Amino acid sequence: MERVPILKLGDILIISIQVDLEDQSVLALQEDLADKVVSTGARGVIIDITAVEIVDSFIGRMLATIAATSRMLDAETVVVGMRPAVAITLVELGLSLGGVRTALNLEKGVALLDHTRSAPR
Amino acid sequence: MTAHADATRRRVHDLLRAEEERILQRWTDLAKTSAEELRDLYRALRLALGDERDDLADVRGLLAELSRERARQGHTPSDTARVVFCLKEAVHEAVASDGSAEALKGFIWFSRLIDDLGLYTFEVYATAREKIILDQAEQLLELSTPVVKLWEGIVAVPLIGTLDSARTQVVMEKLLQTLVETGAEHAVIDITGVPAVDTQVAQHLLKTVVAARLMGAECVISGIRPQIAHTIVTLGIEFGDIITKASLADALAYALSRSGAEISTPRRTRIAVRTEEV
Incomplete structure (x- = not known):
């Protein structure tokens, strides 16, 4: 089973999904991420799905679950780099990913998190 | 096909061949169009009826051409269909002067065939129109969505x-x-x-x-x-x-x-x- 690496940049965790995810890897990723958020005290999580070409309802739910878990641990989640085809598929599936923030690319995702944290809570 | 029906058909075919000039002349008068475009059609129809296989492909091809040609000239599809239906009247006159029961029975069958062919010209017209509309819709789709x-x-x-x-x-x-x-x-x-x-x-x-x-x-x-x-x-x-x-x-x-x-x-x-x- 392939494990998705979780990178740390300042107080942001970055997950770049490069391969087709198996169900098992997704579950492992969710656990790893929760552990990592707690151990590093991260305030933001960025999931980069630039390389993801195919999505199904399972992946959609994964993104929502990760966002919900991270929020419980006081870290904001941003999904970045979604392809047009993927966005259309998710909409057709009826998954609007409520509660997940999105940005066009990694750079803008980081800027979004910086902006949110600098704003008064 | 029963032997009886076969005989009535042959009777009509014989009439079409024997009275060719007269029917064609009458058809041209009724349809108020040139004899040339109708002559080919008449020949093809007569040959197709004489043929055992009932093969109307040639006739349909000619009809499609006629329909397109007349549409280009600005005739309505009803006009075109009416031209085809006029053949019925011309043939009916020939059948009436022949007077035999067989010919009359055969005429009913012939009339149904002409109905089909007349409707076919309509179909060709509609298909051509449909194609134009589809093409335009596609072009419209490309034109109408700028970002x-x-x-x-x-x-x-x-x-x-x-x-x-x-x-x-x-x-x-x-x-x-x-x-x-x-x-x-x-x-x-x-x-x-x-x-x-x-x-x-x-x-x-x-x-x-x-x-x-x-x-x-x-x-x-x-x-x-x-x-x-x-x-x-x-x-x-x-x-x-x-x-x-x-x-x-x-x-x-x-x-x-x-x-x-x-x-x-x-x-x-x-x-x-x-x-x-x-």
């Missing part, structure tokens, strides 16, 4: 005409593709040119907005006319947290202020815009 850049980081889609699912799909794809290419964070969907908004059109708009949002861009819907606003409220359509503006100008001002630009209006006629680094 324009209003400002750095702000794009707009001026929608004109009725929105259906095929068109929404094209608009959505084009908009999302532009978002990727330009990295724009704000999109304005302007529906000034959309004549009516019903639940289905609203559904399509919402889908587009949600898809853009998933990509990380913010969408504003603008150009909502008073009647349309009224319709939307009456139908009970929920736009949720989607920003709507009355005019494209309002939407642009909103998008500019969201992207950090400051708009000041010292005089009514001039707008100065200054972008600030965040």
Whole structure:
């Protein structure tokens, strides 16, 4: 089973999904991420799905679950780099990913998190 | 095919051959058209009837040509069909002067055949028309969905005409593709040119907005006319947290202020815009 690496940049965790995810890897990723958020005290999580070409309802739910878990641990989640085809598929599936923030690319995702944290809570 | 029916058909065929000149002349008079275009058709029909296999492919080919030719000349499809139906009258006269019961029975069968052929000219006409309409619809689809850049980081889609699912799909794809290419964070969907908004059109708009949002861009819907606003409220359509503006100008001002630009209006006629680094 392939494990998705979780990178740390300042107080942001970055997950770049490069391969087709198996169900098992997704579950492992969710656990790893929760552990990592707690151990590093991260305030933001960025999931980069630039390389993801195919999505199904399972992946959609994964993104929502990760966002919900991270929020419980006081870290904001941003999904970045979604392809047009993927966005259309998710909409057709009826998954609007409520509660997940999105940005066009990694750079803008980081800027979004910086902006949110600098704003008064 | 029974032997009896066979005999009646042969009788009609014999008549068609024996009285060829007279029937053709009469047909030409009735149809008020030139003898040349009818002669080929008549020959093909007579040969096809004499043939055991009942093969009408040649006749149909000639009819299709006749139908197209006459359509080009500006005749209505009814005119063309009437030309074909006139043959019935011409043949009926020949059958009546022949007077035999067999010929009369055969005429009923012949008349049904001519009905079919007349309708076929109609069909050819309709098919040709259908093709033109389809081509135009396709061209319209390509023409009618531009994505324009209003400002750095702000794009707009001026929608004109009725929105259906095929068109929404094209608009959505084009908009999302532009978002990727330009990295724009704000999109304005302007529906000034959309004549009516019903639940289905609203559904399509919402889908587009949600898809853009998933990509990380913010969408504003603008150009909502008073009647349309009224319709939307009456139908009970929920736009949720989607920003709507009355005019494209309002939407642009909103998008500019969201992207950090400051708009000041010292005089009514001039707008100065200054972008600030965040």
